[in-house]
Amino acid sequence: MTVKEKTPEIRPIAGGVYLINEFDGTNCYLLAGSSKALLIDCGTGLCDYTAAVRSVTDLPFTVAATHGHVDHIGGAGQFDEVFVHRLDCRLFNRAQASVFLRRLFTLGNAAVKAHGIGPRDAKRYPRKANLTPFDDFSVDLGGKTVTAHLTPGHTKGSVAFIDEEDKLIFSGDNVCDALWLHLPGCTSVEEWLPSARWLYEKSADYRIFWGHRTPELTREYIGTVIGWGEEILQSRSRNTILPLIKQYPPQSDGILYRTDRVFKKQ
Numbered sequence: 001m002t003v004k005e006k007t008p009e010i011r012p013i014a015g016g017v018y019l020i021n022e023f024d025g026t027n028c029y030l031l032a033g034s035s036k037a038l039l040i041d042c043g044t045g046l047c048d049y050t051a052a053v054r055s056v057t058d059l060p061f062t063v064a065a066t067h068g069h070v071d072h073i074g075g076a077g078q079f080d081e082v083f084v085h086r087l088d089c090r091l092f093n094r095a096q097a098s099v100f101l102r103r104l105f106t107l108g109n110a111a112v113k114a115h116g117i118g119p120r121d122a123k124r125y126p127r128k129a130n131l132t133p134f135d136d137f138s139v140d141l142g143g144k145t146v147t148a149h150l151t152p153g154h155t156k157g158s159v160a161f162i163d164e165e166d167k168l169i170f171s172g173d174n175v176c177d178a179l180w181l182h183l184p185g186c187t188s189v190e191e192w193l194p195s196a197r198w199l200y201e202k203s204a205d206y207r208i209f210w211g212h213r214t215p216e217l218t219r220e221y222i223g224t225v226i227g228w229g230e231e232i233l234q235s236r237s238r239n240t241i242l243p244l245i246k247q248y249p250p251q252s253d254g255i256l257y258r259t260d261r262v263f264k265k266q
């Protein structure tokens with residue numbers, strides 16, 4: 001008996017652009033031009049992404065990730081290669097695509113588990129994830145050109161993918177509710193701010209889609225998160241010696257940061 005693979009919800013958000021919702025865990029995006037397609041992020045790898053892409057288009061496709069975290073590169077073992085910014089291709093990131101971490105992450109994700117998805121749905125792949133580092137990334141899909149813009153913060157190698165044609169930006173996890181700046185590999189709050197301000201500027205002309213929960217970010221909310229970051233900087237005069245994790249403002253959508261990583265280390 002074969003077990004039927006669970007399929008994620010796929011819905012269009014613009015012409016030839018689709019949201020692939022990996023069971024309310026991660027939002028991935030598929031962009032199809034006239035000659036090629038691009039899959040942005042491959043979740044924790046809880047579904048068959050090639051089947052998901054093939055349900056929408058027969059075009060050849062490339063896979064690229066907004067950053068090297070388990071819930072964005074977890075499906076990398078399903079592909080020959082996944083393009084990730086060079087700064088997010090370290091050993092720490094490669095370990096994030098391991099079956100151990102993918103299962104651990106799934107175990108702790110209540111939203112995913114509510115879909116009847118468990119750690120065993122993070123299947124072991126016959127090959128290791130092959131993260132291909134890039135410094136610059138640009139792909140012509142035929143009528144859509146997508147480029148990456150480096151936005152350090154949530155990780156040092158976080159990028160936003162810009163679809164110029166459709167005026168869309170896929171910003172990963174770099175500005176959002178409950179922004180995580182407390183993990184290993186995150187920048188200081190000070191170093192994150194310019195990336196967030198860049199996204200805010202862009203949001204005047206582009207729709208912004210991120211990696212989790214409600215996919216589209218409003219300009220107003222991006223401005224609110226930037227304001228919180230500025231207040232963190234104003235509230236402190238220097239980095240502490242010992243790392244303490246704080247949430248500001250102290251509410252469920254506040255920024256999570258480390259007191260020893262507020263300012264850029266000199």
Ligand SMILES: [Zn+2]
Nearest residue numbers: 067069154173
């Ligand atoms: Zn992340």
